[in-house]
Amino acid sequence: MVHTTGRKTFKKGEMLIHEGEQGDSAYIIEKGSVEVLVAREGKLIQIGTRSDGSIVGEMAMIDDKPRTASVRAVEDCEVLEISRDDFARRIESSDPILRMVMQVILTRYRDMLSRSQLVVKVPPPGFIKAEDLEKDDKVVDVAVNTLKVYNELHDAIKNHELKLFYQPIIDLRTGKIAGFEALARWFHPEKGMISPGIFIPVAEESGLIVDVSRWALNEACESINILSKEVNSTSCMMDEPLFISVNFSVHDFSDKDFFSHVEKIMNKNKTKPKQIHLEITESLLVEQPEIAREGLEKCQDFGIEVSIDDFGTGYSSLSYLHFFPINTLKIDQSFVRLMLEQENNYQLVKSIIALAKNLNMSVIAEGVEHREEAAVLKSLGCESCQGFWFARPQPLEDAVEFIRNWCPPDVDFRKDL
Numbered sequence: 001m002v003h004t005t006g007r008k009t010f011k012k013g014e015m016l017i018h019e020g021e022q023g024d025s026a027y028i029i030e031k032g033s034v035e036v037l038v039a040r041e042g043k044l045i046q047i048g049t050r051s052d053g054s055i056v057g058e059m060a061m062i063d064d065k066p067r068t069a070s071v072r073a074v075e076d077c078e079v080l081e082i083s084r085d086d087f088a089r090r091i092e093s094s095d096p097i098l099r100m101v102m103q104v105i106l107t108r109y110r111d112m113l114s115r116s117q118l119v120v121k122v123p124p125p126g127f128i129k130a131e132d133l134e135k136d137d138k139v140v141d142v143a144v145n146t147l148k149v150y151n152e153l154h155d156a157i158k159n160h161e162l163k164l165f166y167q168p169i170i171d172l173r174t175g176k177i178a179g180f181e182a183l184a185r186w187f188h189p190e191k192g193m194i195s196p197g198i199f200i201p202v203a204e205e206s207g208l209i210v211d212v213s214r215w216a217l218n219e220a221c222e223s224i225n226i227l228s229k230e231v232n233s234t235s236c237m238m239d240e241p242l243f244i245s246v247n248f249s250v251h252d253f254s255d256k257d258f259f260s261h262v263e264k265i266m267n268k269n270k271t272k273p274k275q276i277h278l279e280i281t282e283s284l285l286v287e288q289p290e291i292a293r294e295g296l297e298k299c300q301d302f303g304i305e306v307s308i309d310d311f312g313t314g315y316s317s318l319s320y321l322h323f324f325p326i327n328t329l330k331i332d333q334s335f336v337r338l339m340l341e342q343e344n345n346y347q348l349v350k351s352i353i354a355l356a357k358n359l360n361m362s363v364i365a366e367g368v369e370h371r372e373e374a375a376v377l378k379s380l381g382c383e384s385c386q387g388f389w390f391a392r393p394q395p396l397e398d399a400v401e402f403i404r405n406w407c408p409p410d411v412d413f414r415k416d417l
């Protein structure tokens with residue numbers, strides 16, 4: 001049934017909501033008051049009252065579960081009924097900031113309610129009322145904080161507070177530097193360095209990721225010329241040109257101008273498409289497969305290689321590997337970390353390398369922190385890897401120094417373990 005928002009009246013004693021029934025509307029009480037009741041041992045127990053200006057049945061806006069309480073008019077009431085469909089439509093068409101804040105509040109509210117199982121229990125003495133939860137400072141704090149990060153991030157791009165760090169990717173067969181992964185850092189004037197683990201999710205939720213990705217691609221294109229020059233003047237030079245791998249989000253592909261911006265940025269910087277790799281996580285890819293495939297195909301046709309990040313963590317079906325144009329699988333660092341301790345992780349790493357080879361794809365292992373891991377990966381036929389053992393992500397100037405001083409660690413590359 002599709003309801004739209006509309007006014008209703010309820011006479012004193014009339015039920016607005018029945019416990020146990022499937023709810024698909026909430027009610028804003030414009031006039032009058034109601035009581036919230038739960039049935040226990042054949043009796044209706046009043047667990048709260050609401051008067052004008054309050055909302056009842058709001059959980060129906062969030063999930064599709066049976067009502068956990070009844071609501072009865074204690075006097076004649078006038079209410080505004082909001083259906084779930086109408087609510088969803090309004091959120092969808094709202095301002096992106098409003099949408100983001102609403103989604104955060106609703107998710108937190110649902111989590112909190114389900115944690116406390118507030119309404120389904122017989123209320124103990126002194127229990128918290130639902131009204132109090134609405135005023136909970138934590139809920140408001142989270143929303144306000146997210147909004148603050150959004151506003152600050154918006155300005156951070158303009159104010160050049162974002163910086164790209166570069167982590168070398170080493171070719172295990174030759175010990176040479178094959179490329180770098182570009183990883184964003186935010187240098188906040190007051191809070192100091194903020195990790196991408198904090199601000200990328202906010203950028204993704206709010207749509208700002210499109211600006212972050214364009215900025216990162218442009219920076220990477222500018223840096224590749226500097227790094228390539230350095231590599232070409234040392235013995236680090238590879239047969240293939242040096243590349244920088246840039247992280248993208250699937251939201252980037254939803255932007256209809258995504259590819260034309262990629263092309264424009266690369267042309268402006270005179271970057272060869274082979275010198276940029278595009279990284280995307282598999283979990284993001286399967287969220288919007290058709291849109292993602294179209295964007296990835298355009299990039300690949302242009303000459304940009306595509307890597308699947310955090311491979312093995314996000315999605316159980318392998319059939320998608322044929323669906324998307326993919327050049328490289330990046331083995332997630334969680335597998336590499338436990339590879340030498342747990343046989344099943346070792347087998348998983350081995351299988352991913354074999355799978356990549358069978359599908360004619362390259363493979364890069366992430367999170368190499370020890371010499372033994374690099375040696376085992378090499379012996380399994382893994383072509384490249386990156387990790388703290390070689391270098392942490394570093395500013396461009398340090399990456400240039402890293403190239404100048406790089407000498408392949410002998411023991412690891414001369415013999416397999």
Ligand code: C2E
Nearest residue numbers: 183184195196197200216247248249367368369387388393
């Ligand atoms: P990711 O793409 O999987 O990046 C690898 C993360 O592992 C990086 O964290 C890197 O610093 C860290 N790492 C590298 N080697 C090691 C190691 O040996 N041990 C350990 N423990 N960690 C290692 P970081 O830089 O904090 O980035 C976190 C995530 O944020 C990235 O994960 C990526 O998903 C996202 N991200 C970073 N920059 C960007 C960006 O410009 N755009 C987008 N869309 N996402 C980004």
Ligand code: CA
Nearest residue numbers: 181247279309
């Ligand atoms: Ca990555």
Ligand code: CA
Nearest residue numbers: 309310332366
């Ligand atoms: Ca990764």
